[in-house]
Amino acid sequence: KILLEVKDLSAVIAKDKTQILKGVSLSICEGEVHVVMGKNGSGKSTFAKVLVGHPDYEVTGGSIVFKGENVLDMEPEERSLAGLFMSFQSPIEIPGVSNIDFLQMAYNARRRKLGQPELSPIEFYGYISPKLELVNMKVDFLNRNVNEGFSGGEKKRNEIFQLAVLGADLAILDEIDSGLDVDALRDVAKAVNAILTPKNSVLVITHYQRLLEYIKPTYVHIMEEGRIKDITQHKTAGHSKSANDSISNGGKTYRA
Ligand code: ADP
Ligand code: MG
Ligand code: MG
Numbered sequence: 001k002i003l004l005e006v007k008d009l010s011a012v013i014a015k016d017k018t019q020i021l022k023g024v025s026l027s028i029c030e031g032e033v034h035v036v037m038g039k040n041g042s043g044k045s046t047f048a049k050v051l052v053g054h055p056d057y058e059v060t061g062g063s064i065v066f067k068g069e070n071v072l073d074m075e076p077e078e079r080s081l082a083g084l085f086m087s088f089q090s091p092i093e094i095p096g097v098s099n100i101d102f103l104q105m106a107y108n109a110r111r112r113k114l115g116q117p118e119l120s121p122i123e124f125y126g127y128i129s130p131k132l133e134l135v136n137m138k139v140d141f142l143n144r145n146v147n148e149g150f151s152g153g154e155k156k157r158n159e160i161f162q163l164a165v166l167g168a169d170l171a172i173l174d175e176i177d178s179g180l181d182v183d184a185l186r187d188v189a190k191a192v193n194a195i196l197t198p199k200n201s202v203l204v205i206t207h208y209q210r211l212l213e214y215i216k217p218t219y220v221h222i223m224e225e226g227r228i229k230d231i232t233q234h235k236t237a238g239h240s241k242s243a244n245d246s247i248s249n250g251g252k253t254y255r256a
Pocket of ligand 1 (some may be wrong): 013020038039040041042043044045046047101
């Protein structure tokens with residue numbers, strides 16, 4: 001079942017109308033892991049930000065349909081409530097707001113939207129504390145202000161922690177692996193794998209082949225000058241071992 005369908009998407013930088021995306025097409029089905037790679041400056045982050053409705057960009061053509069709905073008609077908050085999650089390459093700091101308060105606010109907003117009762121602080125603590133293990137963080141992490149004074153690795157872990165807590169049908173992870181040492185990379189990848197189900201999907205943006213040793217892609221796309229040039233289709237769909245094997249063996253078959 002198709003989760004996200006992007007067709008011939010074009011976008012410009014809002015302030016000076018420079019065209020960055022020049023006709024991007026991509027379809028993601030439930031349960032798939034898509035990886036977008038490509039040179040610095042090729043438009044990967046712009047693509048991710050346009051998907052979630054970042055105000056720095058204007059869409060000038062094409063379509064984005066998520067779960068059958070036209071995303072281009074939706075505000076960023078609505079997209080997030082609809083189940084689209086994005087971790088940013090440079091996560092923002094929110095001074096004066098603790099991680100746990102921030103997450104409880106965001107989580108309860110989603111529950112309200114779904115018509116479910118909000119969780120009390122104690123219930124919420126019970127819900128999130130087991131998830132700390134996923135990203136190998138200690139409890140005091142919850143009381144620190146969002147991303148304030150976090151190391152690069154802690155910020156990345158925190159992004160994945162937010163994803164694990166909030167849940168998403170499609171998680172877009174932009175350079176979740178950059179600047180991480182091997183241990184942090186393994187923790188982050190482990191957490192990403194742990195949140196995958198047959199129903200949800202992940203779009204991973206990365207510079208580095210090494211992430212693919214830990215996260216098994218269904219498809220690898222190469223972005224070049226604002227377009228997706230080619231797609232590497234792996235032998236096995238889904239989160240299987242052999243999909244990864246075909247990468248490390250360099251066994252690539254190109255489609256379209
Ligand atoms: P990537 O993530 O593949 O490295 P980006 O999407 O970040 O690429 O950027 C693509 C190009 O668009 C780069 O040349 C970048 O400098 C430019 N660009 C993207 N966003 C902005 C912006 N808000 N203002 C100015 N230039 C931008
Ligand atoms: Mg870049
Ligand atoms: Mg980028």
